[in-house]
Amino acid sequence: MIVVGLTGWGDHPSLYSGVTPSKDKLFDYTGHFLTVEVDTSFYAIPAKEHVRKWCEDTPENFRFVVKAYQGMTGHLRGEIPFESKNDMFNAFIECANEFKRYGKLAMVLAQFPPWFDCQGKNVQYLLYIRQQLKDFEVAIEFRNQTWYAENVVQQTIDFLREHQFIHTICDEPQAGVGSVPFYPVVTANKALIRLHGRNIHGWRNTGNAENWRKVRFLYDYNKEELQQLGDSMKKLEPEVNELFVLFNNNSGNHAAKNAKELQGMLNINDVGLAPKQLNMFEGEL
Template identity: 25%
Template sequence: MLEESTPLIGCAGWSIASAQKASFPLAGSHLERYGAVLPAVEINSSFYRSHRPETYQRWGDSVPENFRFSVKVPRTITHHQRLQNVAPLIEGFVQEVHELGNKLGCLLVQLPPSLRFDPPTVHAFFANLTQQTSAPVVCEARHRSWFMPAANQLLQEFGISQVIADPPVAPCEELFTGAKTVYVRLHGSPEMYHSAYSEEYLSQLENELRQYQAQGKTAWCIFDNTASGAAMPNALSLLARFKRKNAADVKVRA
């Protein structure tokens, strides 16, 4: 069972490579095996295509009670429509993902690098989205205009934090993290989607996640460096750090 002090650590997708199969149970679907070890996952396939409500329900039924899903908002909303005239699309998406029930932990809005911050458009979009769901929402903006006080103020109005991404678009101190959810999304550096993170980096990351938790925030850490299979080893290594610390704390209290 996952300790309450462990962040929501996971990968973008739940595939298990043969190199890591020994870390997971042998029986069950990939998701069932993944969910027996890791506490969270980011559903990326929702970005490319719609899933039936019963599919989300089946996924939710496949994992432990304390497991949480992050679901990426479809590109038809973020990239094709660029947040404009999307009310029916939002409604359909929200109806689908709500079949995850209380295992829906977060909605991820990733924006195209070319999308500038436009206050009226952004206000209308997030007002619509947050009216239709009580799930936390995080935003991964990728144009520098989003990392200014006006954008941070608007996101704060809706209780939304910007994703802390690596590589970053702007310095992390400019990101609004006043919301209750902090979402760290690691794409791999120096080579995006391929590079593994060092143990030194993971040690620093552990400390940062603990600091967010000490502030009373729900901390997510999703590894998206999946192209060369680095995400899963990084996620397992980070999770092991928290488990070792939790076990040591229990021993001290005993």
């Protein structure tokens, strides 16, 4: 089964009915898709009361891909805002367990930075992640090409498979060592594909922090590109119980449009979506 969604639910204007308050955007989102990536958890671990509300406001078969906090994956500059590393992991585990308690946790996503390369100390850290998150299905996303070097890639895949990590398959610009190839191989009974777009200029951009993300993920997949990606997904689908696909190319609000186009190409008709709110200015007789 292929489940398509987006990264985050708060910034997709084409999905909302009229002027939708922030608190209602998740409900509107669930009228279109049955999964979403919680990207806010990368910046701060959500409080349990927020998680409970998200779970209670979504359909029974809706599920969240929860992104690991940045201090857990080496992105955070400076000191972590916790007494210890164990406290940080325990806080995240409490949050993830709340999703799990509702039966709405698809997986935890641990996305590592471009400087997390293939070397012994980083392999050991992956084992530490596995130990800390032993009760969770964890997807690993690399952003460094050395994990996919010709003489290493099979060891990378074997390692992920041995330790029951989900291999995150990425579509992104090929911009040197700080990017990874599209490598459609699965290592667990679930798979995750994240689609970042192919804006090679934006991927390399080192401009100011305010505009960096907007430029990096500014991309609109064309039909041929989506068809090629869809063909790869159909080949992978029989190998897993569930294949989650997340569009992250939303700088120009293209993610929702591309996700809908892909669903149409793959004949995906999700069952159990929330009812769409009627816009009073549409469909007037």
